[in-house]
Amino acid sequence: MPEATIDLAVVPVAGRGTRLLPLTKSQPKEMLPVGRKPVVQYVVEELARCGLRRFLFVTGPGKTAIENHFDIDAELVESLRESGKEELLRELAFERAELDYFYTRQRRQLGLGHAILCSAPAVGNEPFVAALGDSIIGIHAQSQIVRRMIEAFHARQADAVIAFEAVPPEDVVHYGIAQPDRSPSGDENVFRLAGIVEKPSPAEAPSNLAVAARYVFSPVIFDHLRETEPGKGGEIQLTDAIQRLIQSGGTVLGMPLPPAERRFDIGNFESYFKAFLEFAFADPEYGGQLRRLAKGLL
Numbered sequence: 001m002p003e004a005t006i007d008l009a010v011v012p013v014a015g016r017g018t019r020l021l022p023l024t025k026s027q028p029k030e031m032l033p034v035g036r037k038p039v040v041q042y043v044v045e046e047l048a049r050c051g052l053r054r055f056l057f058v059t060g061p062g063k064t065a066i067e068n069h070f071d072i073d074a075e076l077v078e079s080l081r082e083s084g085k086e087e088l089l090r091e092l093a094f095e096r097a098e099l100d101y102f103y104t105r106q107r108r109q110l111g112l113g114h115a116i117l118c119s120a121p122a123v124g125n126e127p128f129v130a131a132l133g134d135s136i137i138g139i140h141a142q143s144q145i146v147r148r149m150i151e152a153f154h155a156r157q158a159d160a161v162i163a164f165e166a167v168p169p170e171d172v173v174h175y176g177i178a179q180p181d182r183s184p185s186g187d188e189n190v191f192r193l194a195g196i197v198e199k200p201s202p203a204e205a206p207s208n209l210a211v212a213a214r215y216v217f218s219p220v221i222f223d224h225l226r227e228t229e230p231g232k233g234g235e236i237q238l239t240d241a242i243q244r245l246i247q248s249g250g251t252v253l254g255m256p257l258p259p260a261e262r263r264f265d266i267g268n269f270e271s272y273f274k275a276f277l278e279f280a281f282a283d284p285e286y287g288g289q290l291r292r293l294a295k296g297l298l
């Protein structure tokens with residue numbers, strides 16, 4: 001019997017975004033514009049293209065703009081229709097996508113692992129994707145990595161599959177870092193994890209492969225999250241729960257992002273500015289003139 005596929009994504013969006021203050025004082029970082037769309041719309045569109053249909057956002061204080069964004073704004077649609085603004089109406093087509101949205105609150109800010117654990121009562125006993133709401137994969141979110149991760153998850157009967165991206169050695173301190181198992185995995189697109197460590201120093205880092213904000217999990221991850229003590233920064237770390245899963249004999253696979261499906265991290269100004277520039281330069285209408293402008297300025 002073929003495995004039922006995975007159509008549920010947990011999207012944690014509860015973080016305060018303090019690295020982007022004052023921009024994020026009263027606005028969720030997941031709603032920041034990157035080119036024409038807010039970050040979280042790219043995330044949902046990427047995942048929908050990979051077959052996901054149910055989206056469970058783990059939200060926190062000040063995040064209602066996200067719910068409003070995915071709601072159908074009948075009044076706005078009506079007034080655009082009445083004034084014949086068909087082009088603008090098309091920009092709202094995403095509202096009518098056949099997707100279901102659910103929201104739960106992380107009522108205490110205890111870290112990413114805790115945010116994922118907050119989804120457990122709603123997820124129940126099924127595998128799911130976890131996608132961080134502040135990262136876009138691929139220019140204009142044209143990535144199929146999650147589809148390939150789901151395929152590998154089923155084909156290898158894995159307990160978790162995680163996307164990784166090589167980062168410069170000085171950046172390992174910002175990410176969960178893989179310790180790849182060097183023995184052949186039987187598939188050149190995936191490697192087995194022998195361990196994983198949250199935000200190590202360059203000297204301690206077992207590799208330069210950084211968790212790239214996309215995960216597929218069996219619900220067994222919740223058992224490990226429940227047992228995970230606060231780690232780096234005093235927070236309950238998802239990375240530590242994954243390490244427990246590996247130590248308990250679970251099959252945890254890593255899948256590298258191909259260069260064409262790079263990750264755009266909207267968590268700090270440096271990478272946010274870079275992402276905005278690249279997306280604006282790639283804009284079908286204004287990209288050309290923006291690139292000329294930039295050349296003239298430099």
Ligand code: G1P
Nearest residue numbers: 112132175176211212213239267
């Ligand atoms: C979180 C995770 C980290 C991961 C990163 C990817 O860190 O803890 O393992 O590499 O997301 O975006 P944060 O960015 O929340 O500090």
